[in-house]
Amino acid sequence: MGDHHHGPAKGLSRWLFTTNHKDIGTMYLWFSFAMFILGGFFAMIIRAELFQPGLQLVDPAFFNQMTTLHGLIMVFGAIMPSFVGLANWMIPMMIGAPDMALPRMNNWSFWILPPTFLLLASTLFMEGGAPAAGWTFYAPLSTTYAPPSVTYFIFCIHVLGLSSIMGSINIIATVMNMRAPGMTYMKMPLFVWTWLITAFLLVAVMPVLAGAVTMMLMDVHFGTSFFSAAGGGDPVLFQHVFWFFGHPEVYIIILPAFGVVSQIIPAFSRKPLFGYDSMVYATASIAFLSFIVWAHHMYTVGMPVAGELFFMYATMLIAVPTGVKVFNWITTMWRGALSFETPMLFCIGFLVLFTIGGFTGLMLSIAPADFQYHDSYFVVAHFHYVMVAGAVFSMSAAVYYWLPKWCGRMYNETMGKTHFWISFIGFNLTFFPQHFVGLAGMPRRIPDYALQFADFNMMSSIGAFIYGASQILFLYNVIATIVAGKPTSEEKVWDGAEGLEWTIPTPAPYHTFETPPKIDPAHAHS
Amino acid sequence: MTSQTSTEYAKYYVPEKSKLAVCATIGLVLSIFGAASIMNDMTFGDPGQETSSWTIFLLGLFFFIATLFNWFRITIKENIAGMNSAQLKKSYVLGMFWFIFSEVMFFFAFFGALFYVRVLVGPWLAGEGEGGRMNGLLWEGFSFSWPLMQTPQEAVGGAGAQLIANNGSFTSANTSLSFNDAHAWWAWLPLWNTLVLLSSSFTCHLAHMGILNGNRSKFNFWLAVTVLLGMIFLGLQYMEYHEAYVEYGLTLNAGIYGSTFFMLTGFHGFHVFMGMTMLLIQLLRSVVGKQFTADDHFGFEASSWYWHFVDVVWVFLFLFVYIL
Amino acid sequence: MCFEAKRLLKLALGPVLMLMSVVALASGGEASQVNMSPGATQVGERIYDLHMIILGICTIIGVLVFGVMFYSIIYHRKSKGFKPAHFHESTKVEIAWTVVPFLILIGMAVPATSTLLEIYDFEDAEMDILITGYQWKWKYEYINENGENVSFFSNLRTPQSEIYNSQPKGEHYLLEVDEPVVIPVDTKVRFLVTANDVIHSWWVPELAVKKDAIPGFINEAWTRASEEGIFRGQCAELCGKDHGFMPIVVNVVSKAEYNDWLAVKQAEAAEIKELMAQTFTMDELMERGEAVYARACLACHGANGEGGVGKAIAGSPIATGDLGTHLDVGINGVPGTAMQAFGGQLNDVEMAAVITYQRNAFGNNMGDTVQPIDVYNYKKG
């Protein structure tokens, strides 16, 4: 009590009881990596089964559980928490705040996650197995036809939502209330901006997901008929409610990644970000549009043609603000003094592959063409391009970029670059051929397939093992850095980096900005 | 305690280590595990078998509520001890605002479901419009009107006569609770409910005026009236449910009308209960602890916002569930 | 589209298609299919064209964007001593790259809209087929104004031994059924798609039809095949355990052949109608019942009625109890369990036989028989 500059407590209680944004950020990051391994492990089972036609390893019911849990764990357990962890670490440091606005609640948002995912994973061992209706769990497969474990799943979703909402409220309050004097909105680093908007999306749509699973719960246990035509309801109602959440969800995944890329590209181009203002407006437009395009996942459910057209046009529009972002990044690189350390490599990988994924997204948005693409591997290829090469690549970039600041040690550059190149090759080998099988007519979520898809599936599986193995290198590199990396104490680890986080000592002290920093009014945003 | 020495900037209180989060998590996870197990016992279980689901649930819930209680107690103590800067208070304001916004979105999902079902699904099932042109093949004889007093299943002659399989059996209600079906306007409970709830919003405002003027007894009085009105509302709601179940056959099983009706009014009722509890706690704080001053009464303000929010939801409910 | 634009498209698509075919060739002896197929309908062709146009436009934009980026990566390197510029804003440029993509999108939306409107034109269909998705098979019902509906189920034909790799896989592995749908060529056929239990999706790429089968709702789709042939597809919506094992085979034949086929089917239906009115002996019922059991129940209730996914039939209180309850379970299923309602899947003869069988096999010696007329009456209530 009362003492001024104190370091962290020792032992387990430091982590259990902490209110420090850096500790909480660290826990989020490690937790999400653990979930990435678990979700990746499930993906490896999927790819191993799909290595050849025929059923070899798992039975179809278990395969569906793998697909379902892979999607759920990657989205809710790996990607979202990883960016929340990053937000926790970086936002207070980027806006000159002493900590997050509501530190105890911050800790709670985190600690809800591990036991909840444990409960979710434990459904695998329950009678009837884990939920197996896909990560989109369409009714009535997820209600009347679901195993009893669906009840646990529903409550898990409820509390995960609670965690996300509290986390987002915390971020919103921090950004709106804790900026150092002089840090106006239009001076905030883009990562802070993208997270502010993401947090808003989360607060808006997580409750809708809660509503969807609540209706499921009522249908399963209390005899209501929300998703049953016999009682006057409609299974498609579930899809509307789900995708009203689900589509903004995919931008929740990608917007913080946009933020990361917008920090890193200028640093290694040694040139300020091009079009800061338009980046902010573009992000806001994407967020706005994300609320009115949800039914592009449902072109084949039998909507009236007017609805079909509306959702098609609205979806296509998203290409405009996203294009603005891509063009701004490239113009930032244009005539910069580029260097290609690992974070930059991952950002360039992001740029190329995300754009390809965006193009296939645009193709999917064309309703009549989507009649052929829908629920085929073309869709699987699309969303792994935007989510793995988008979100996961940018997360890798972020870790390499800020790791030296976090722990005061430099990672091994050669190993980092190797990680990038193996990832890049493995990733493309896995997911590029999936475009082909998808176009040729292979449906998704099947444990076995017709012979004409065999070659590409084998390629894809090999690629997946390579990509998976490259993550071992990443894990090793990070641990080796923390334990025995080359110490560095330069404040500015990267010569081109801009922003408040680079003005504090390296490694970042346990408490930063107990006194708000002075923001140079003339200083441009980073 | 971390504090700042900056003179140009007020201290922002960053609490030290705290066990609250971990305790709250334990309570929460135990209670959801228990709740899920209870429901599974109910639906899939063997009625003769003893299970510990209720014990786990109640234990978890108790622990959770105790932790929350403690959490608020500590926060209040810190505030009274003067640790909270104006900036921290603003964080609380923002927190409460966005929390209420998330609640709005929760109700939005259910209202959305209601509109979708009423405007699109019903007519489609009855074979009207572009989306449902051919549905007459499945639900011959079903015609749509709202409130839905005959489910498609009953229109074709029950679960056995229906062409599609196992989706449960739905027995329609015989009377709806909408205004058109009321015996007489004065016997129509929702009207009284509306009056009760609207006036409670008003009394809540009077209480606020009281504390703003530093008039504690006025504050206590109007706050007590507000809580009382909340209780009356819940009592009336209970009567209404009883009437629905026992006299009108309007149950959760009564097809989509019963489903949406109970979902919307039920969750609203639960929120009234929460809001009332929050206000009750503020009342006790004022009466017993003599807390709150004219310029520092955030606990009450937050609860009152919540109360007004619950009230606004009711206005929409009244309009779309009972009248239109 | 004007000629120039078409050439540009081809030019841009060239490398992509080349890459595709190289990959395809490298990956196996004969080329695997890498692109969407235009299929056997006009709508399919329009969708294919649309697909190629968007792919082409995206490729062009991609080449431009990545071209600029790689130019920068190659020439604007720090290691080459390039000194960074400092510009970071230009409203003109921002406006340009907002407006130009917008115009490109409008260009795409126009053909997309007209194709969509064509797909949604259900007028003038010459025949209707009601398609119902079941876990995990399809039922086809040819709707006939005179009420002489022809209907049948279409199941996966690939044997378990091929799936579990104990036998070499046949050419149409997983894409073969016991009874294909037959439709006439050059005829606008309307499909009325629905489902019995969960959501399925009826997808035949070459007929350019994918429509979700929603339980309790009927969706419309149509096709007009312009060539004869056998077209294969699969269920495209996750529908539970065997979602990967419910293929679709459509046999497009000449109109004359179609009429012959239909006549045979109608005769079969008439025959069954006759059977319905008959009374069978215990032995006849047991013989038929055994076959039905093996086909419809065995998977869940076991070869010896010992149970599995379903409860045991041997010694079951229901199969050795009240006949009405047994019929009820068979016809209406047990809501909320895997035990489906078989009333719509088995005809009355089959139902009577299988119930009799269950009551008298596996050591259940009830000694009673069930006749088709009993089932008929039970269904009538």
Ligand code: HEA
């Ligand atoms: C990070 C996640 C993410 C992101 C960012 C996106 C981005 C986009 N997605 Fe994707 N999507 C998913 C995740 C994501 N998606 C997932 C998970 C699914 C499947 C869910 C499931 O069913 O399980 C899915 C499915 C999905 C579908 C449904 C497919 C189907 O099931 O049939 C559609 C259809 O419209 C779609 C469209 C789009 C579009 C138009 C974008 C746009 O935002 C892309 C915009 C970007 C660009 C277009 C590239 C850059 C732009 C330029 C260089 C400018 C110039 C370009 C032009 C003018 C062409 N997506």
Ligand code: HEA
């Ligand atoms: C952001 C989210 C995310 C991420 C990161 C991934 C990552 C991967 N996904 Fe994911 N995927 C989804 C989200 C994601 N996926 C979603 C939402 C679905 C839809 C689900 C549904 O249909 O409901 C899906 C579906 C899906 C399918 C289709 C399944 C089907 O339709 O049946 C496939 C198939 O190939 C697949 C593969 C992979 C692979 C190989 C990876 C790899 O990138 C994973 C690599 C990671 C690891 C392997 C773990 C770390 C590695 C180690 C610890 C080393 C040890 C490993 C080895 C030595 C091999 N995914």
Ligand code: CUA
């Ligand atoms: Cu039927 Cu998938």
Ligand SMILES: [Cu+2]
């Ligand atoms: Cu989407």
